[in-house]
Amino acid sequence: MNKTSNKLSDIGELELVDRISNWVPPSNDKIVLGVxxxxxAFRVSADKLALLxxxxxxxxxxxxxKYTGAYQLGYKSLAVNLSDIAAMGGIPVxxxxxxxxxxxxxxxxxxxxxxxxxALAGEYSVxxxxxxxxxxxxxxxxxxxxxxxxxxxxxLSRKGAxxxxxxxxxxxxxxxxxxxxxxxxxLDRLLYAALINRHIMPAPRYHEARLIAKSKAAxxxxxxxxxxxxxxxxxxxxxxxGADIQLSKLPVSDMLRHVAxxxxxxxxxxxxxxxxxxxxxxxxxxxxxxxxxxxxATPVSVIGSIKPPEHGIAFIDSKGNNVSFLKGYEHxx
Amino acid sequence: MNKTSNKLSDIGELELVDRISNWVPPSNDKIVLGVxxxxxAFRVSADKLALLxxxxxxxxxxxxxKYTGAYQLGYKSLAVNLSDIAAMGGIPVxxxxxxxxxxxxxxxxxxxxxxxxxALAGEYSVxxxxxxxxxxxxxxxxxxxxxxxxxxxxxLSRKGAxxxxxxxxxxxxxxxxxxxxxxxxxLDRLLYAALINRHIMPAPRYHEARLIAKSKAAxxxxxxxxxxxxxxxxxxxxxxxGADIQLSKLPVSDMLRHVAxxxxxxxxxxxxxxxxxxxxxxxxxxxxxxxxxxxxATPVSVIGSIKPPEHGIAFIDSKGNNVSFLKGYEHxx
Numbered sequence: 001m002n003k004t005s006n007k008l009s010d011i012g013e014l015e016l017v018d019r020i021s022n023w024v025p026p027s028n029d030k031i032v033l034g035v036x037x038x039x040x041a042f043r044v045s046a047d048k049l050a051l052l053x054x055x056x057x058x059x060x061x062x063x064x065x066k067y068t069g070a071y072q073l074g075y076k077s078l079a080v081n082l083s084d085i086a087a088m089g090g091i092p093v094x095x096x097x098x099x100x101x102x103x104x105x106x107x108x109x110x111x112x113x114x115x116x117x118x119a120l121a122g123e124y125s126v127x128x129x130x131x132x133x134x135x136x137x138x139x140x141x142x143x144x145x146x147x148x149x150x151x152x153x154x155x156l157s158r159k160g161a162x163x164x165x166x167x168x169x170x171x172x173x174x175x176x177x178x179x180x181x182x183x184x185x186x187l188d189r190l191l192y193a194a195l196i197n198r199h200i201m202p203a204p205r206y207h208e209a210r211l212i213a214k215s216k217a218a219x220x221x222x223x224x225x226x227x228x229x230x231x232x233x234x235x236x237x238x239x240x241x242g243a244d245i246q247l248s249k250l251p252v253s254d255m256l257r258h259v260a261x262x263x264x265x266x267x268x269x270x271x272x273x274x275x276x277x278x279x280x281x282x283x284x285x286x287x288x289x290x291x292x293x294x295x296x297a298t299p300v301s302v303i304g305s306i307k308p309p310e311h312g313i314a315f316i317d318s319k320g321n322n323v324s325f326l327k328g329y330e331h332x333x
Numbered sequence: 334m335n336k337t338s339n340k341l342s343d344i345g346e347l348e349l350v351d352r353i354s355n356w357v358p359p360s361n362d363k364i365v366l367g368v369x370x371x372x373x374a375f376r377v378s379a380d381k382l383a384l385l386x387x388x389x390x391x392x393x394x395x396x397x398x399k400y401t402g403a404y405q406l407g408y409k410s411l412a413v414n415l416s417d418i419a420a421m422g423g424i425p426v427x428x429x430x431x432x433x434x435x436x437x438x439x440x441x442x443x444x445x446x447x448x449x450x451x452a453l454a455g456e457y458s459v460x461x462x463x464x465x466x467x468x469x470x471x472x473x474x475x476x477x478x479x480x481x482x483x484x485x486x487x488x489l490s491r492k493g494a495x496x497x498x499x500x501x502x503x504x505x506x507x508x509x510x511x512x513x514x515x516x517x518x519x520l521d522r523l524l525y526a527a528l529i530n531r532h533i534m535p536a537p538r539y540h541e542a543r544l545i546a547k548s549k550a551a552x553x554x555x556x557x558x559x560x561x562x563x564x565x566x567x568x569x570x571x572x573x574x575g576a577d578i579q580l581s582k583l584p585v586s587d588m589l590r591h592v593a594x595x596x597x598x599x600x601x602x603x604x605x606x607x608x609x610x611x612x613x614x615x616x617x618x619x620x621x622x623x624x625x626x627x628x629x630a631t632p633v634s635v636i637g638s639i640k641p642p643e644h645g646i647a648f649i650d651s652k653g654n655n656v657s658f659l660k661g662y663e664h665x666x
Binding site for chain 1: 339340341342344346349350352353356357359360361364366367368369370372373375377383385386387388389391393394395426427429430431433434435436437438439440441443444447448450451454455458460461462463464465466467468469470471472474476478480
């Protein structure tokens, strides 16, 4: 088929989501956030919002059974959805599990998948209340929906970042994609199990997100699923701002530096362009930063600042040079 | 791979759903209905329940682009989920649309898909508030989630059918699967467009379901998605009862009889074993039947009655003989 200008591969996911939000305009004044954020939010009472999110995981796109077990797959499938609720400052409550499976799959596999889901669900008091199972001839497809809630005055979204705000992240970046690179390499998996584990069983930053939301200092927040290089575009687009990111300030572990060296790849391949860290990216006005950091009981790093929209998004190296950066994971790329 | 006794293909979907409900036991006293019904129900206030349902549609399993357009596919994908909310007596409110697409798909296709969704969403005042898009190398996968509500005293589920209750259905049966059979045959599609349309754009029986729920006469209800032969098992299992179904009482249109003749197939291949009618199957105590039927503004048919569990499920022909019946659609079959 000839490549023409009206294929998905020509517009990328950001543009597609933009078009979808035009095709399905909000039609109800209880909708606080519709298409385009980590989760949708709608009013259920004067001071409470419900949150609803649903994400797909497709075999050999999002996971490979050579590198994950059924238990880990269940855990991660729920984790990426809990991360979306966390990113709004919310509390996950219920989940639906949809899974399409080839009929030659063993029952043990399915039981282990649910055990992995239960392990994480139990940790965050989430109840599995339904879903759909069906057969498919080939690749496993998972689609999980999580329903949760958030106090109306604590909701955080991709909108709201203001020019002058400070840009922060939780934890360290790049470990998940480095874990995947190790799995795809000849490096000793045992030595780097910590990074591999960040890839196959990522922890949603729920407690960190609630802490940030309750501080009432943050102006915007999202979870880093596709990598900083892709995800910063989402906050900037929704908030209609630009951003400067100081590469030297990105939080990177010694183990990641070591592995990047072993793999002969730049650290920023992982910390900027690598996805699936599920750390939180958020913004805080400069006058609230000192107070926030003094009270914040979780490691956070200042990585840059919000600029006017015409500034665009710039990654700046230690010499002050603007670095043109590899993009993060692009759907339909 | 050798077929062993622990494969999905050996247990079927009913048994799988049973096992899943054991793997993920309800963990919260606000949960009114968990795994195993058309939708999950949980308490959000003293007299209101929230309903949450999510269904998958996979290319070449649930639909074939040779026989449906993008618009019709969008319409049907939402319809099957609205039908699940309707089957609980509920009101659909919000939907999330997940769709995985090959990147060579045209934008026109995606826009038409959303137009089809919007057409049905508009009809029932449902708002599309989010979802997930991603790329997949081959078959399109759709997973739609619908959130709705129902008054606590109007909730209907697959549980609740009592021995002695009368079994009823709305509308006529078998037209959707006959529509599919026409598409797969050499019959003139134009002549039988009404049946084809029931297959590619099924109407959720929302108004009928609300009418049945508000009558407060019904004891159980579900939507017919996999065919009467499969779905009656679900009500019987959840209600722990058996059932007699009188084949001569099944509501069948003249057009279906005609098409069955043209295709040289028994009418009951469609009306009993054929899926995707999305009519409602429900039960009413005999002492409430006359009053219900006198007030019921929509066509319903008595098709049988509820029996003790040890009776099992029997299909009875006009001579009073017990007919061993073709099963409906079986996942993992």
